[in-house]
Amino acid sequence: MEYTHHYDSPLGSITLASSGEALTGLWFDGQKYFEDCLADEHEEKALPVFEQTDRWLDIYFSGRAPDFTPPLNMKATEFRKAVWEIMLSIPFGQTMTYGEIAARLAKQKGIEKMSAQAVGGAVGHNSISLIIPCHRVVGTNGSLTGYAGGIDKKVKLLEMEGADMNRLFVPGKGTAL
Incomplete structure (x- = not known):
């Protein structure tokens, strides 16, 4: 149940x-x-x-980084779990790009390259939002795309965490809005 x-x-x-x-x-x-x-x-x-x-x-x-993580059961493929584990390592108030996650995953798997688009699919299907911080994942150019909760929430969450918003932006158009 x-x-x-x-x-x-x-x-x-x-x-x-x-x-x-x-x-x-x-x-x-x-x-x-x-x-x-x-x-x-x-x-x-x-x-x-x-x-x-x-x-x-x-x-x-309240604007603070929790010092614990509730027990998690990631109901996902091994690939998605691997991406989500990397997202868990993104510090409060920091961001990481889809490409950086792809590079880290490729290194873990001992392969030359991993698709940032495949990583994007795994990030987008994160079923434990906030705790597995998919809102901290941004485009290489600083684009705030791809948040299932809505770009407005992504912006508010990053601002609440005190993330450096100077290089980040909401795209004017696109499929990930």
């Missing part, structure tokens, strides 16, 4: 999902791929992992 819980953030309602022991999902309500890994049959229930995640979110939305 899977369980859900709701959290009211300053940027809108968030739905959390869990298998009972670990967090399996965290989405802004209505975002792209909302609840994509959640079983059709689930129930709302108070769980210790939800209490931990609420505490993490309270700290995060």
